[in-house]
Amino acid sequence: MRSALFALLVVSTSFAATAAPRTLEEEAAHLRDSVLERNHAWDIVESLTTETGPRLAGSPAEANARQWAVKKLTALGFKNVRIETFDVPGWERGTEKAYITTPFPQALKLAALGFSGATPEQGIEAEVVPFSSLEEMEAAPDKAIKGKIVFITHRMPRMQDLSANYVKLNPIRTAAPSIAASKGAAAIIIRSLGTDHHRNPHTGGTVWAAGVTPIPAAALALPDSDQLERVLSRGKPVRIKLRLTPRSLGTLQSGNVIAEIPGTDPSLGLVLAGGHLDSWDLATGAIDDGAGVALTTAAAKAILDSGKRPRRTIRIVWFGSEEIGIYGARAYAAKYGDVPHALVGESDLGAGRILKLSSKVNPEDLGTIKSMLRVLAPLGVMTGDNNGDPAPDVIPLVELGVPLIAPFQDGLDYFDLHHTPDDTLDKINKDALTQNTATWAVILWIAANADSTFARLPLQPSH
Amino acid sequence: MRSALFALLVVSTSFAATAAPRTLEEEAAHLRDSVLERNHAWDIVESLTTETGPRLAGSPAEANARQWAVKKLTALGFKNVRIETFDVPGWERGTEKAYITTPFPQALKLAALGFSGATPEQGIEAEVVPFSSLEEMEAAPDKAIKGKIVFITHRMPRMQDLSANYVKLNPIRTAAPSIAASKGAAAIIIRSLGTDHHRNPHTGGTVWAAGVTPIPAAALALPDSDQLERVLSRGKPVRIKLRLTPRSLGTLQSGNVIAEIPGTDPSLGLVLAGGHLDSWDLATGAIDDGAGVALTTAAAKAILDSGKRPRRTIRIVWFGSEEIGIYGARAYAAKYGDVPHALVGESDLGAGRILKLSSKVNPEDLGTIKSMLRVLAPLGVMTGDNNGDPAPDVIPLVELGVPLIAPFQDGLDYFDLHHTPDDTLDKINKDALTQNTATWAVILWIAANADSTFARLPLQPSH
Numbered sequence: 058m059r060s061a062l063f064a065l066l067v068v069s070t071s072f073a074a075t076a077a078p079r080t081l082e083e084e085a086a087h088l089r090d091s092v093l094e095r096n097h098a099w100d101i102v103e104s105l106t107t108e109t110g111p112r113l114a115g116s117p118a119e120a121n122a123r124q125w126a127v128k129k130l131t132a133l134g135f136k137n138v139r140i141e142t143f144d145v146p147g148w149e150r151g152t153e154k155a156y157i158t159t160p161f162p163q164a165l166k167l168a169a170l171g172f173s174g175a176t177p178e179q180g181i182e183a184e185v186v187p188f189s190s191l192e193e194m195e196a197a198p199d200k201a202i203k204g205k206i207v208f209i210t211h212r213m214p215r216m217q218d219l220s221a222n223y224v225k226l227n228p229i230r231t232a233a234p235s236i237a238a239s240k241g242a243a244a245i246i247i248r249s250l251g252t253d254h255h256r257n258p259h260t261g262g263t264v265w266a267a268g269v270t271p272i273p274a275a276a277l278a279l280p281d282s283d284q285l286e287r288v289l290s291r292g293k294p295v296r297i298k299l300r301l302t303p304r305s306l307g308t309l310q311s312g313n314v315i316a317e318i319p320g321t322d323p324s325l326g327l328v329l330a331g332g333h334l335d336s337w338d339l340a341t342g343a344i345d346d347g348a349g350v351a352l353t354t355a356a357a358k359a360i361l362d363s364g365k366r367p368r369r370t371i372r373i374v375w376f377g378s379e380e381i382g383i384y385g386a387r388a389y390a391a392k393y394g395d396v397p398h399a400l401v402g403e404s405d406l407g408a409g410r411i412l413k414l415s416s417k418v419n420p421e422d423l424g425t426i427k428s429m430l431r432v433l434a435p436l437g438v439m440t441g442d443n444n445g446d447p448a449p450d451v452i453p454l455v456e457l458g459v460p461l462i463a464p465f466q467d468g469l470d471y472f473d474l475h476h477t478p479d480d481t482l483d484k485i486n487k488d489a490l491t492q493n494t495a496t497w498a499v500i501l502w503i504a505a506n507a508d509s510t511f512a513r514l515p516l517q518p519s520h
Numbered sequence: 521m522r523s524a525l526f527a528l529l530v531v532s533t534s535f536a537a538t539a540a541p542r543t544l545e546e547e548a549a550h551l552r553d554s555v556l557e558r559n560h561a562w563d564i565v566e567s568l569t570t571e572t573g574p575r576l577a578g579s580p581a582e583a584n585a586r587q588w589a590v591k592k593l594t595a596l597g598f599k600n601v602r603i604e605t606f607d608v609p610g611w612e613r614g615t616e617k618a619y620i621t622t623p624f625p626q627a628l629k630l631a632a633l634g635f636s637g638a639t640p641e642q643g644i645e646a647e648v649v650p651f652s653s654l655e656e657m658e659a660a661p662d663k664a665i666k667g668k669i670v671f672i673t674h675r676m677p678r679m680q681d682l683s684a685n686y687v688k689l690n691p692i693r694t695a696a697p698s699i700a701a702s703k704g705a706a707a708i709i710i711r712s713l714g715t716d717h718h719r720n721p722h723t724g725g726t727v728w729a730a731g732v733t734p735i736p737a738a739a740l741a742l743p744d745s746d747q748l749e750r751v752l753s754r755g756k757p758v759r760i761k762l763r764l765t766p767r768s769l770g771t772l773q774s775g776n777v778i779a780e781i782p783g784t785d786p787s788l789g790l791v792l793a794g795g796h797l798d799s800w801d802l803a804t805g806a807i808d809d810g811a812g813v814a815l816t817t818a819a820a821k822a823i824l825d826s827g828k829r830p831r832r833t834i835r836i837v838w839f840g841s842e843e844i845g846i847y848g849a850r851a852y853a854a855k856y857g858d859v860p861h862a863l864v865g866e867s868d869l870g871a872g873r874i875l876k877l878s879s880k881v882n883p884e885d886l887g888t889i890k891s892m893l894r895v896l897a898p899l900g901v902m903t904g905d906n907n908g909d910p911a912p913d914v915i916p917l918v919e920l921g922v923p924l925i926a927p928f929q930d931g932l933d934y935f936d937l938h939h940t941p942d943d944t945l946d947k948i949n950k951d952a953l954t955q956n957t958a959t960w961a962v963i964l965w966i967a968a969n970a971d972s973t974f975a976r977l978p979l980q981p982s983h
Contacts, residue, residue: 110626
């Protein structure tokens with residue numbers, strides 16, 4: 058079905074090619090169809106994941122990926138390709154082992170959360186105390202938790218709307234460890250924030266409140282969480298031996314990689330698109346966020362290949378150190394927050410199809426969004442709303458009132474893979490990647506050439 | 521669809537229950553429907569996987585599982601429950617790490633093959649030399665292999681017929697390591713024999729030819745095999761650091777667990793069904809072969825619950841140490857090979873639906889197989905052939921000419937999970953498990969009561 062649609066579009070291209078495009082929308086449609094014929098996104102993400110591997114924030118691997126990125130972006134024909142560095146707190150994973158010692162001895166698969174504390178070298182052994190939610194754990198008396206291994210169970214539904222699953226449950230990973238530590242827990246293990254059923258735990262950063270000493274904190278793979286719940290259901294005391302040896306590395310250097318297509322009238326403000334270059338350390342980050350950097354870059358590459366120069370400068374940013382707390386995004390906003398940006402957007406929800414196009418722009422610029430939607434209709438992109446959610450790395454700019462473009466993409470399987478060892482190249486669907494890339498090509502071209510003023514909105518401190 | 525069918529059958533049971541069954545087929549149909557109403561298989565496999573965990577051949581965990589089995593089978597109401605021990609060669613997994621050191625440093629996920637040799641404690645580092653098949657590796661000059669890490673790639677198709685995938689490719693795991701060792705390889709890594717795309721390697725036993733010193737031998741997860749192939753495709757020399765520290769443990773004790781429903785006329789020979797109790801060490805062995813022991817036992821449990829005694833004794837065998845070379849099966853055949861067995865079968869291909877019923881019996885007994893098929897038709901079980909393949913643990917009996925029943929089951933996803941960390945309880949579909957259990961209940965009841973002679977066939981040395 059999808060392939061048939063693409064074939065049809067490619068055929069229509071051949072007809073369209075007989076007459077030179079005239080209007081902005083005709084140019085954008087031509088660009089859209091050129092991506093359907095030749096999309097660089099797969100090549101970029103294949104090359105990135107194969108040649109750089111995992112790219113943990115602040116690590117030598119992330120630094121290596123920046124060098125790789127400069128070569129790749131230069132080779133693709135972008136201008137002003139550069140690295141802009143900033144500092145981040147370093148952390149590295151060590152050994153991670155968990156073992157039910159009683160009543161039914163067996164191993165469990167887990168992964169330390171980013172910035173987890175460590176156990177002593179020989180590990181710890183303690184009784185497990187389960188809670189079905191963060192709230193239940195928080196409400197429990199400290200004496201029920203002190204010296205125990207807290208286990209938080211929950212069920213993350215497979216939903217398209219992140220506010221109904223990931224955003225809602227996220228405090229179990231980001232906040233519960235600090236709360237458990239403050240209540241005297243020996244360690245905390247959580248059911249992974251995920252929707253799969255494989256022995257692949259979902260890592261992710263956690264945040265320690267001021268004055269709280271980090272405790273060992275890890276996420277169990279979902280089958281292992283199920284298993285631990287079954288073992289607990291027998292009603293006997295359950296003890297776990299846990300050994301986690303991560304360590305903090307002090308201050309390290311990270312960086313953003315920037316590349317541009319210079320516009321003919323830079324005074325009109327920048328159009329910014331990108332993704333984040335860093336990944337978690339368990340996999341090569343194909344979905345999170347190799348796909349995002351690849352497809353936004355490939356969209357711009359299609360513009361380079363068209364031979365036409367945009368009016369506004371198109372700036373591609375591969376943000377560093379997103380995963381540990383959008384450090385790259387904050388460094389970018391600190392440096393460029395006062396520079397005029399016409400429209401900004403990030404791709405950071407995998408490689409699925411774009412379902413609808415949302416935005417957050419002034420009402421007088423909605424005509425330009427509608428213009429994009431007319432060109433995107435053949436790709437199945439539906440009309441969204443003007444209250445779009447920014448992807449993480451554009452949050453600091455959106456907070457400053459910079460107009461946002463927010464393509465809303467199919468993410469039903471995103472949390473099968475997110476932050477797991479399974480986030481590898483084979484998970485990317487090439488057809489969906491191409492539809493997504495073509496959407497961004499249309500967005501970039503129309504945004505870079507539209508007559509809109511793209512004035513800033515009021516400050517948006519709520520993000 | 522499936523649930524609707526089951527609901528229909530359950531309804532028809534209620535009607536059937538109004539009149540006492542008379543013929544053997546009516547009794548079998550009644551039993552079939554009783555399983556659709558109440559199947560013990562899920563409870564057994566849930567309990568086995570939760571309370572015993574992984575059960576590696578010869579390990580303390582397998583011994584613990586035998587004790588658990590005796591309690592469980594006794595509690596279910598079986599008679600003559602006992603453990604029969606035998607010796608096996610011991611082996612245990614150690615640390616397993618692999619890392620591409622050049623040209624693109626990154627980690628790979630793998631698992632040592634059973635009876636793999638070890639690297640020195642600090643590991644080895646060597647260049648990788650890829651081959652697309654065992655035959656290509658075997659044909660290569662020794663000098664192309666000496667001191668290198670052999671890497672065998674292949675593609676295992678998702679097929680129902682094992683002879684077209686697993687059986688055909690199996691020598692890559694069982695034989696290639698020994699051949700690579702004899703040609704001077706430093707180590708061998710193979711693409712896992714599997715059909716999934718997760719970071720879960722497929723282990724399994726390998727066999728060293730007489731006089732060959734074992735080398736480190738491991739299977740890469742499929743995404744890692746893909747990745748290594750992509751890295752090699754860049755045309756630069758690829759080196760891997762490999763650390764595997766498994767060790768042989770000398771002679772250990774394993775055992776079969778046997779349970780019976782005594783027949784009213786034991787002189788008619790035993791009807792034997794079962795599965796294997798041991799599992800690989802990476803998971804709890806829900807599919808391989810917790811499901812098999814659970815569903816054959818649950819089928820017999822339905823007979824116990826019916827209150828009717830079979831004419832022939834029904835013997836349930838939970839074989840030990842299948843995975844490392846059907847040691848339990850050979851011990852059983854050595855002890856009981858001369859005892860009359862009317863019909864034998866094993867379930868060892870997961871928990872899927874039975875698609876057809878094959879057998880290997882004398883022509884005069886085919887009427888009894890047809891009788892089973894009449895009762896199984898409502899479950900969607902189709903007619904097979906009389907050249908059925910025995911599951912591993914009944915091979916030694918079938919070689920002696922013992923008549924075989926061979927339910928042929930849906931195994932299209934079996935090699936997604938087989939021998940991986942992902943072989944966990946959540947992978948079992950309860951509806952399919954119930955259809956499979958009901959099929960075995962019909963088989964057992966008709967086999968245990970039929971007027972067939974079930975004479976032995978000629979010796980079948982080909983298996």
